[in-house]
Amino acid sequence: MSNGNTYKGACFCGAVEFTVTGMPAAMGYCHCESCQSWSAAPVNAFTLWAPDAVRVTNGTERVGNFSKTPKSHRKYCRSCGGHLFTEHPLWGVTDVYAASIPDFPYQPALHVNYQETRLRMRDGLPKMKDMPAEMGGSGVTLPE
Numbered sequence: 001m002s003n004g005n006t007y008k009g010a011c012f013c014g015a016v017e018f019t020v021t022g023m024p025a026a027m028g029y030c031h032c033e034s035c036q037s038w039s040a041a042p043v044n045a046f047t048l049w050a051p052d053a054v055r056v057t058n059g060t061e062r063v064g065n066f067s068k069t070p071k072s073h074r075k076y077c078r079s080c081g082g083h084l085f086t087e088h089p090l091w092g093v094t095d096v097y098a099a100s101i102p103d104f105p106y107q108p109a110l111h112v113n114y115q116e117t118r119l120r121m122r123d124g125l126p127k128m129k130d131m132p133a134e135m136g137g138s139g140v141t142l143p144e
């Protein structure tokens with residue numbers, strides 16, 4: 001799946017810029033309450049990358065971090081408050097929000113944490129109740 005393509009991302013004001021290179025390990029939509037609260041949106045379009053595929057290329061000194069739990073290190077721009085990406089060290093992946101890398105060809109494959117949804121999406125993709133079994137979840141799917 002890997003290739004050398006590089007895609008640019010930025011915060012809301014543009015002071016922080018970053019790139020992602022290659023292809024993510026997974027893409028989909030997360031409906032969990034943490035994603036809703038952090039993103040101020042009903043659903044988070046995620047792309048999960050190897051941590052070394054994500055590089056901050058400008059404005060490093062403006063990158064802030066918030067960790068409500070050790071599972072998630074949420075990076076944001078201290079100038080505009082715009083969100084950048086979230087590191088998940090326990091899973092060994094970094095979630096780059098699809099909306100932050102607009103040129104990347106986002107192709108969602110599944111929905112996770114659909115039991116917490118506030119926005120039903122009838123797109124025919126699998127709806128995981130929580131997380132896939134290989135990520136520590138039940139692996140159970142729900143109707144749309």
Ligand SMILES: [Zn+2]
Nearest residue numbers: 011013077080
């Ligand atoms: Zn900014």
Ligand SMILES: [Zn+2]
Nearest residue numbers: 030031032035
């Ligand atoms: Zn979530």
